Amino acid sequence: MTPTTNDPHTLGAQLAGNPALNAAIDAIVGEVRAASSEITDVRGPVEGLAEGYRRAMERATEARGRGLLYPYIGSGLGNGALVELADGSVKWDMICGIGVQFFGHSDEQLLRAALHASTEDVLKHGNLQSNAGAFEFAEMLVREAKKTSRMAHAFVSTSGVMANENALKICYQKHAPASRVIAFQHCFMGRTTTMSQIGDNAAARVGLPLNVDADYMPFYDEVAAERMGGTKYIDMALMHLEQYIGRYPNQHSCFIFELVQGEGGFNTSTRDYFVALMEMCRAHGIAVWDDEIQTFGRTDRMFAYEHLDLGEYIDVVSVGKMTQACATLFTEQYNPKPGLLSGTFTGAGVEFAVGMSIVERLVSGGYYGEDGKIAGHHAEFRRQVRALAARHPELFPANGEIADIVGGQGGMMRFTPFGGEKDKIIRACNVLFDEGVITFYCGHGPYHVRMLPPLGVMKMEDWPRVFEIVERGLLKAASGA
Numbered sequence: 001m002t003p004t005t006n007d008p009h010t011l012g013a014q015l016a017g018n019p020a021l022n023a024a025i026d027a028i029v030g031e032v033r034a035a036s037s038e039i040t041d042v043r044g045p046v047e048g049l050a051e052g053y054r055r056a057m058e059r060a061t062e063a064r065g066r067g068l069l070y071p072y073i074g075s076g077l078g079n080g081a082l083v084e085l086a087d088g089s090v091k092w093d094m095i096c097g098i099g100v101q102f103f104g105h106s107d108e109q110l111l112r113a114a115l116h117a118s119t120e121d122v123l124k125h126g127n128l129q130s131n132a133g134a135f136e137f138a139e140m141l142v143r144e145a146k147k148t149s150r151m152a153h154a155f156v157s158t159s160g161v162m163a164n165e166n167a168l169k170i171c172y173q174k175h176a177p178a179s180r181v182i183a184f185q186h187c188f189m190g191r192t193t194t195m196s197q198i199g200d201n202a203a204a205r206v207g208l209p210l211n212v213d214a215d216y217m218p219f220y221d222e223v224a225a226e227r228m229g230g231t232k233y234i235d236m237a238l239m240h241l242e243q244y245i246g247r248y249p250n251q252h253s254c255f256i257f258e259l260v261q262g263e264g265g266f267n268t269s270t271r272d273y274f275v276a277l278m279e280m281c282r283a284h285g286i287a288v289w290d291d292e293i294q295t296f297g298r299t300d301r302m303f304a305y306e307h308l309d310l311g312e313y314i315d316v317v318s319v320g321k322m323t324q325a326c327a328t329l330f331t332e333q334y335n336p337k338p339g340l341l342s343g344t345f346t347g348a349g350v351e352f353a354v355g356m357s358i359v360e361r362l363v364s365g366g367y368y369g370e371d372g373k374i375a376g377h378h379a380e381f382r383r384q385v386r387a388l389a390a391r392h393p394e395l396f397p398a399n400g401e402i403a404d405i406v407g408g409q410g411g412m413m414r415f416t417p418f419g420g421e422k423d424k425i426i427r428a429c430n431v432l433f434d435e436g437v438i439t440f441y442c443g444h445g446p447y448h449v450r451m452l453p454p455l456g457v458m459k460m461e462d463w464p465r466v467f468e469i470v471e472r473g474l475l476k477a478a479s480g481a
Ligand SMILES: Cc1ncc(COP(=O)(O)O)c(C=O)c1O
Pocket: 098, 159, 160, 161, 162, 164, 188, 189, 190, 191, 258, 262, 263, 291, 292, 293, 294, 320, 321
């Protein structure tokens, strides 16, 4: 597809190439760079801003009808992994809006892409009328996905949960009238009424009528697998799946795979476990849907299915978060009939431009592979946790349910102080926030401290600085101070 911006014959293309416009964008980028470069380290709130910040927080609470999880309102400026809040404080952002800002804060290249796209005639594009960005974004995702899977097309949408809704509709339609779904224990899929029902979290569906029939499979459990022996563990899971299939013959439309569980606790699995389940799905005509909304871009390959070499099994993939705009990818066989997918918005031109810039950087930035930047950061993260635990074993009491105090995959990082007790982990996250490192928790018990750091811009030398604060914060949380 020829981008409109390269077409010399349109006025729009001429505007995009206009030297005065480009000089103005350079000037803006330069100003932001100068301001951003003043942010160099963590600091507390600036004197005189505390009262205004408290009032802003109250207004946010009033507008939302409930308080914020963290007292976080950004100032609009940051520098890499550091972000400034509206009270003037600066913190290490190790959670990035739950995985959205992989290239951190005030990134020059993404700002430039956003500025260019913001000169387009409209902000939001739709399924009826759109500039080229939406299609180029979809095309780029398919180009990358195709390298190791059968993905043929992508339908763009506005949020992760909408990408999942579209994935489910595609699976339902292909296998109609099959109406059941199979999902993993501890899965998370988003917050529509349907996805809240499938997500394995009772609190997320309080008061919702239940009209989706979901059957749950155990996610791979390293401790149990070790106890039983790997092959027996897989046989047990296959027996479990066969029972569902036998109990409801031809009624399952899809099995939803989160290859590294996000909200569920950054749980990982062996390839063999997934292969066994996916082969059984294939044998019974059940779609294999891979929800990569949290994993995309973050494992040792761009797609988690590539990392696990599972591309041949996948029928549908949903992506989001780091991609800015979201999408559902599917094979030729799963291309739905006209009329199934649509909606007013596909997204904002700025989202497509920034999303494409991100994917291009992921492709060419040396992030993937055994020696890639992501693997390097993950190894350093583990080293920092182990060193911390060696210095303070009292912070990491043994708990038979926890295979390891440090875990996750690539840019999905977790560690488990305080035996994974919910209250203590939440308290630890709050103390770390106050001290200057923003994390969040994950898991349903044991609970873990979770990091989704901006590995796109993080430097190796940032880790000891982050962990110096983590150490201080955990000691403070432990002491109850
Ligand atoms: C695996 C997974 N699926 C779906 C979603 C929903 O995405 P969104 O919050 O953008 O709707 C999330 C969000 O955390 C997720 O982690």
